Amino acid sequence: MQLSRDQLLKAYRQMKVIREFEERLHIDIQTGEIAGFTHLYCGQEAVAVGVCEHLSNDDKIVSTHRGHGHCLAKGCDVDGMMAEIWGSREGLCKGKGGSMHIADVDKGMLGANGIVGAGAPIAVGAGIAAKIDGKGHVAITFSGDGACNQGTTFEAMNMAVVTKAACIFVFENNHYSEHTGFEYAVGTQKDIASRAEAFGMKVWRGDGTDFFSVYETMREVLDYVRVPGNGPAAVEFDTERFFGHFEGDPQRYRGPGELDRIRETRDCIKKFRASVTGAGLLTDADIDAVDADVMAAIENAVAKAKAAARPTPEDVLSDVYISY
Amino acid sequence: MARMMYREAVLSTIAEEMERDENVVVLGEDVVGGNGTAGGPEAIGGIWSTSTGLYGKFGGDRVIDTPISESAIVGAAAGLALSGKRPVAELMFADFIGVSLDQIWNQIGKFRYMFGGKTKCPAVIRMAWGAGFNAAAQHSQAVHQMLTGMPGLKVVMPSTPADVKGLLRTAIRDDDPVIFLEHKALYGVKGEVPDDKDFMIPFGHARLSRAGNDVTIVSTGLLLGFCEAVADKLAAEGIGCDVIDLRTTSPLDEEAILDSVEVTGRLVVVDEAPPRCSLANDICALVAEKAFASLKAPPLGVNPPHTPVPFARELETAYLPSIPKIEAAVRKVLSYR
Numbered sequence: 215m216q217l218s219r220d221q222l223l224k225a226y227r228q229m230k231v232i233r234e235f236e237e238r239l240h241i242d243i244q245t246g247e248i249a250g251f252t253h254l255y256c257g258q259e260a261v262a263v264g265v266c267e268h269l270s271n272d273d274k275i276v277s278t279h280r281g282h283g284h285c286l287a288k289g290c291d292v293d294g295m296m297a298e299i300w301g302s303r304e305g306l307c308k309g310k311g312g313s314m315h316i317a318d319v320d321k322g323m324l325g326a327n328g329i330v331g332a333g334a335p336i337a338v339g340a341g342i343a344a345k346i347d348g349k350g351h352v353a354i355t356f357s358g359d360g361a362c363n364q365g366t367t368f369e370a371m372n373m374a375v376v377t378k379a380a381c382i383f384v385f386e387n388n389h390y391s392e393h394t395g396f397e398y399a400v401g402t403q404k405d406i407a408s409r410a411e412a413f414g415m416k417v418w419r420g421d422g423t424d425f426f427s428v429y430e431t432m433r434e435v436l437d438y439v440r441v442p443g444n445g446p447a448a449v450e451f452d453t454e455r456f457f458g459h460f461e462g463d464p465q466r467y468r469g470p471g472e473l474d475r476i477r478e479t480r481d482c483i484k485k486f487r488a489s490v491t492g493a494g495l496l497t498d499a500d501i502d503a504v505d506a507d508v509m510a511a512i513e514n515a516v517a518k519a520k521a522a523a524r525p526t527p528e529d530v531l532s533d534v535y536i537s538y
Numbered sequence: 539m540a541r542m543m544y545r546e547a548v549l550s551t552i553a554e555e556m557e558r559d560e561n562v563v564v565l566g567e568d569v570v571g572g573n574g575t576a577g578g579p580e581a582i583g584g585i586w587s588t589s590t591g592l593y594g595k596f597g598g599d600r601v602i603d604t605p606i607s608e609s610a611i612v613g614a615a616a617g618l619a620l621s622g623k624r625p626v627a628e629l630m631f632a633d634f635i636g637v638s639l640d641q642i643w644n645q646i647g648k649f650r651y652m653f654g655g656k657t658k659c660p661a662v663i664r665m666a667w668g669a670g671f672n673a674a675a676q677h678s679q680a681v682h683q684m685l686t687g688m689p690g691l692k693v694v695m696p697s698t699p700a701d702v703k704g705l706l707r708t709a710i711r712d713d714d715p716v717i718f719l720e721h722k723a724l725y726g727v728k729g730e731v732p733d734d735k736d737f738m739i740p741f742g743h744a745r746l747s748r749a750g751n752d753v754t755i756v757s758t759g760l761l762l763g764f765c766e767a768v769a770d771k772l773a774a775e776g777i778g779c780d781v782i783d784l785r786t787t788s789p790l791d792e793e794a795i796l797d798s799v800e801v802t803g804r805l806v807v808v809d810e811a812p813p814r815c816s817l818a819n820d821i822c823a824l825v826a827e828k829a830f831a832s833l834k835a836p837p838l839g840v841n842p843p844h845t846p847v848p849f850a851r852e853l854e855t856a857y858l859p860s861i862p863k864i865e866a867a868v869r870k871v872l873s874y875r
Contacts, residue, residue, distance in 0.1 A: 307654030332645055335610040336613045339615060342618060346599045366640070533655030535650075
């Protein structure tokens with residue numbers, strides 16, 4: 215099905231927001247002004263956006279430690295997220311969560327997660343809730359090739375099949391679990407989808423560096439899982455991580471020229487532009503205009519985050535039922 | 539009032555709350571029991587008989603048999619809770635908490651705070667705990683000492699059928715995650731339970747089960763009854779004991795403890811956890827910090843030794859705090875000069 219001009223512009227804008235959000239963090243983190251650990255999503259934008267463009271606020275997602283892209287794609291506020299990562303009181307989680315713990319339940323975003331593999335069981339619960347409600351909503355868990363080795367993921371896949379949860383396991387294979395290669399850490403040295411298949415799920419595969427591949431694949435997956443009684447499904451997207459596991463990672467595990475090569479040939483943003491301009495769906499001017507708008511929005515978000523109120527010592531004790 | 543067993547109070551409260559609120563769902567291993575067998579669903583109905591009949595009454599969407607996957611059980615409870623349901627998950631044995639600890643400790647207990655207070659996680663995680671069944675080291679443990687130290691969790695330890703009723707209802711209606719610890723040696727104990735289907739006991743309010751001015755005994759769970767027996771025996775000698783049933787270890791009713799110690803000046807805390815970093819240690823420290831001037835004797839904890847729970851009858855008996863051990867401790871603080 216052909217996307218409308220507005221849909222194309224929105225999808226591109228979402229990917230570009232994630233890209234520039236992360237590129238800007240990559241720079242600002244080096245100044246030392248941002249505290250803590252940050253894991254950037256650059257390179258994988260087509261997956262988050264290609265999945266979330268199909269979803270409403272009633273569909274739930276559970277994210278990972280590399281969660282900025284999922285949050286933004288699911289509709290979390292750019293300013294609120296930037297302020298959160300800067301540790302502001304005005305951040306989406308009042309500065310209590312930080313990069314790895316951003317959530318916005320009203321938007322169906324049930325949380326990024328600092329524990330690799332912890333999200334899948336939570337998504338199964340949300341998928342059971344969706345099944346009980348019977349309105350065709352779904353719950354999606356994003357996992358990487360790291361989380362696919364956690365026992366929690368295995369438990370969750372089986373539990374989803376057993377309970378016929380309206381749940382989708384989206385595996386983003388970026389070929390690195392932290393600093394260890396997929397070929398080493400995934401014992402089968404095959405894909406991840408075949409594991410899900412072994413648990414009894416219908417599976418799909420797609421190119422995670424191509425928005426249209428993700429988007430069209432997800433349409434099929436969602437058409438399947440939204441049918442009451444069909445139960446869960448899984449999909450694996452082959453993708454690329456443009457930065458290290460965390461900011462500051464020296465990435466000595468990369469091959470010579472690898473980063474240049476994937477930035478040149480596997481960049482979902484470049485591919486999108488080439489695809490839509492080549493097909494005459496959008497012009498370079500259309501895309502340039504989005505780019506300018508996004509750059510201004512990120513600049514604005516950073517300025518607001520820097521100026522935003524800092525938390526106070528008293529804030530430590532709020533938002534918990536009791537403190538001693 | 540109705541007379542019922544502790545286990546019946548669990549089951550009837552869950553059933554009443556499921557009746558009242560369609561968002562209440564039950565999940566766990568064998569909570570239906572018999573699925574996929576010749577016997578069919580409800581061939582068992584929960585190994586503690588705390589979910590018997592729920593499947594027939596409320597159906598498989600709301601009474602969910604799970605595989606033996608404790609992380610996925612608690613994780614699913616988390617996801618259900620974040621999606622507007624009120625899950626009551628059963629872990630069967632508290633000892634299995636180790637398998638699911640990430641979901642309890644890093645997930646459900648932290649959502650509200652980590653996400654800036656905008657998230658509710660109304661999940662109840664029930665589990666049977668405690669020694670007394672010769673179930674040995676991996677099916678007999680106390681876990682409250684560990685869970686009480688985890689911010690964001692409410693930890694409930696009922697000692698009577700009436701408290702099960704009032705506290706479990708509060709737990710199910712609470713918007714925060716609640717760990718509900720049912721002592722397995724109490725499941726068959728009977729007691730009077732209020733009929734009111736809105737009977738609730740607020741968390742953080744201890745119960746004074748015996749009153750006296752000479753010594754304060756703090757406990758909960760199975761050992762509470764042992765403490766009452768000691769108090770009754772000493773009462774015949776003219777020694778008055780305040781026996782405080784904590785009901786919840788977090789939130790903790792500090793006021794009830796401190797008020798009592800300010801009168802008695804003597805404290806014994808009877809706890810089923812091993813001594814180091816235990817509830818007994820915690821409450822003795824609390825009293826030392828906040829009621830030091832009232833103390834007439836050093837506060838004393840009565841705990842099992844720092845060992846795994848042993849199997850053989852003689853060993854388990856020697857392991858657990860007993861009525862004679864509690865009595866000896868009380869007499870020791872009374873005789874301190």
